[in-house]
Amino acid sequence: MLRLLPLALAALIVGCSSPSPVRSSGVAGTSAETPLADAAFVTRLGADTLAVERFARTASGMTATVALRAPRTTLTSYSLQIGPDGQLIRYEVVTRQPLTDEVLRRETAVPAGDSLRVTVAPTDEPETIRTVALTDRALPFIDMVHWPFEIMVERAVEAGGPLDQPLFTTRGLVAFTSDTQEDGTVTVRHPFRGPMTVETDGEGRLAMLDAGQTTRALIVERGSGVDVEAAARRWAEMDAAGQSVGALSGRGETVATVAGATITVDFGQPYRREREIWGALVPWGELWRTGANRATHFMTDRDLVLGDGPDALAVPAGTYTLFSIPEPDGGVLIVNRQTGQNGNRYDPAQDLGRVPMRRESLGASVEAFTIAVEPAAGGAGTLSLRWATDALVVPFTVSE
Numbered sequence: 001m002l003r004l005l006p007l008a009l010a011a012l013i014v015g016c017s018s019p020s021p022v023r024s025s026g027v028a029g030t031s032a033e034t035p036l037a038d039a040a041f042v043t044r045l046g047a048d049t050l051a052v053e054r055f056a057r058t059a060s061g062m063t064a065t066v067a068l069r070a071p072r073t074t075l076t077s078y079s080l081q082i083g084p085d086g087q088l089i090r091y092e093v094v095t096r097q098p099l100t101d102e103v104l105r106r107e108t109a110v111p112a113g114d115s116l117r118v119t120v121a122p123t124d125e126p127e128t129i130r131t132v133a134l135t136d137r138a139l140p141f142i143d144m145v146h147w148p149f150e151i152m153v154e155r156a157v158e159a160g161g162p163l164d165q166p167l168f169t170t171r172g173l174v175a176f177t178s179d180t181q182e183d184g185t186v187t188v189r190h191p192f193r194g195p196m197t198v199e200t201d202g203e204g205r206l207a208m209l210d211a212g213q214t215t216r217a218l219i220v221e222r223g224s225g226v227d228v229e230a231a232a233r234r235w236a237e238m239d240a241a242g243q244s245v246g247a248l249s250g251r252g253e254t255v256a257t258v259a260g261a262t263i264t265v266d267f268g269q270p271y272r273r274e275r276e277i278w279g280a281l282v283p284w285g286e287l288w289r290t291g292a293n294r295a296t297h298f299m300t301d302r303d304l305v306l307g308d309g310p311d312a313l314a315v316p317a318g319t320y321t322l323f324s325i326p327e328p329d330g331g332v333l334i335v336n337r338q339t340g341q342n343g344n345r346y347d348p349a350q351d352l353g354r355v356p357m358r359r360e361s362l363g364a365s366v367e368a369f370t371i372a373v374e375p376a377a378g379g380a381g382t383l384s385l386r387w388a389t390d391a392l393v394v395p396f397t398v399s400e
Contacts, residue, residue, distance in 0.1 A: 040226035041146050041206075044219050046273025048245055054228045055147040060089070064147040067232035069245050073098055075232040078140075078147070086137040086155075087111075088168075098232035099240075107170055109140075118170045132172045141167035141174045146220050149188070149198070150206055152178060156186045157204035190214060192344050217281055251294075254371055259379035259398040261302035265322075265371045268292030268343065272367050277388040278326060278359075285331075288324050289343030290385065291369060295321040297339060303399035306335065306383070307355035314399075320352060322371075324385065326392060330357035333383075333394050357385070357392040365389050 043051040048069075055064035061080040068074050075098040081089040093107040106121040116134040121127040137155075139148045152165050156178035165188075167174045175191045186198040194214035201207045201222075209220035238244065252269035255262070268291035275281050282288055290296045297319060304315040315335060323334040323346055338350040369387040376382060376395070385392040 038224065039150075039205075040223045040228075041220050042223060042226065043144060043146065044221075045217065046271075046275040048273050050218070050245065051144055052226045052228050052231045053145060053147050054226050055150065057150075062147060062151070064145075065228045066142075066145050066147070067098070067228045067235065068144060069235045070144065072239050072244055073232055073235040074104065075229065078142075080140060080148070082151075088116075088134070088138055091140055098229070098236040109168070109170065116168060120170060130170075132168070132170065134168060135166045135173060138166045138168045138173065141169050141176075144216075144218070146206070146209060149209065149220075152176070152188065153186055153198050153200060153206045154204050156180055156188070156198075157200060192342070194344075212281075217275075252291075252368070252370060254373050256373035256375070256381070258373065258375045258381035258396075261300055261304065261398045263304075263373050263381075263383075264299040265296065265373060265383075266294075266299075267296040267322075267369070267371050268294060269368050269370070271369075272365070272388055278390050279328065282326055282387075284327050285325065287346060288326060289346075290322050290324045290333075291343060291371070293343060295323075295339075295341050295343040295345070296371065298322050298335070304396050305399060306333070306394055306396045308395055308397075311356050313353040313355045315352065315396075324357070324392065326357075326385075328359065330359045330392055333357050333385075333392075355394055357394050360384075360391045360393050362386060362389050362391055 038056040041053040050070050051068045053066045061082045064078040066076050074095050076095045079092045091109040095105040109116050109118045115131045119129050156163050160180050162179045165176045167176050178188045180186050188196045196211045199208040207222050211218040250269050252267050254265045270292040299319045301317050303317050306313045319339050321336045325331045332354045334354050335352040336350050337352050366386045372384045374382050380397045383394045
């Protein structure tokens with residue numbers, strides 16, 4: 001049963017019988033691609049529903065239809081064929097525009113020796129063919145889409161312990177792992193986004209996935225009878241009316257002049273989406289990338305001193321990345337010499353230093369995470385991490 005569904009989405013769901021899993025490759029009286037039963041997943045980020053999926057096991061794999069809302073709505077059908085040994089036979093993807101049914105893109109992937117031969121055919125570009133790595137029993141990985149996790153979780157439950165489960169994209173492999181815990185949950189780990197906790201039902205299927213510890217923080221819940229096409233049409237109409245959910249985390253940039261110094265901060269900009277932020281989505285006492293996606297980059301053309309008193313940090317003119325460890329009283333801002341990396345690639349050996357932050361309340365809630373740089377009197381300024389109703393603030397001065 002789905003929990004906590006928004007009312008608008010709940011209207012798209014009708015009751016149907018619970019699906020039965022199929023773990024063998026052959027079923028008497030059933031053709032290879034005849035659906036044996038269907039189920040659904042609903043994916044949410046905070047208060048926003050990002051995707052609805054209807055999927056079915058077949059005698060030779062799975063089929064699925066997915067309405068994905070970010071950054072703009074698409075309706076995609078999938079067909080996965082795997083052999084009795086779990087090896088990939090064929091994978092096909094067709095993406096359409098929901099209102100016109102126009103095909104936007106076709107992808108097929110078939111094994112070719114120890115590789116995967118991928119054909120991509122967008123409607124507005126030439127067809128491309130490329131070869132990528134393939135390994136045993138690989139499953140497809142689709143960002144923000146989770147029907148392949150149904151098989152991955154079943155395999156994890158059957159293994160009863162640690163299991164490597166590579167997933168493939170049309171550009172290469174993603175090295176997922178899984179592990180079944182004593183309480184019956186399954187921990188699925190993305191190689192660089194972090195761990196997800198999966199609750200299973202009595203038949204070893206994915207009932208709920210909590211990605212709150214990852215950089216995406218999605219919640220996926222199981223149901224049945226979702227009208228995926230209706231959801232896609234409604235969301236596409238909202239897109240056309242300027243009400244798109246947009247990118248999950250865009251980029252923000254702050255450029256400020258303080259006492260003759262030009263300071264630029266480039267940062268990922270996640271949205272609150274009615275979630276608790278400080279001490280929840282951003283835990284106290286843990287390293288935070290201080291934004292989303294690519295590491296936050298901080299550039300100054302003049303020497304600065306961040307902080308004040310004995311904990312002040314001299315920052316020579318140059319480019320750095322910023323990380324932080326938030327705490328209820330503020331925590332610390334980390335200035336790191338490494339640049340160009342993703343925000344999950346933090347090397348403490350590259351630290352220039354750390355400086356205390358102080359926590360301040362904001363007058364109004366900030367929906368999109370923002371890093372502000374503001375001048376103050378006497379050649380000073382402040383750098384503040386602003387989100388929800390609080391800011392974490394560091395004072396600084398410009399060296400003469």
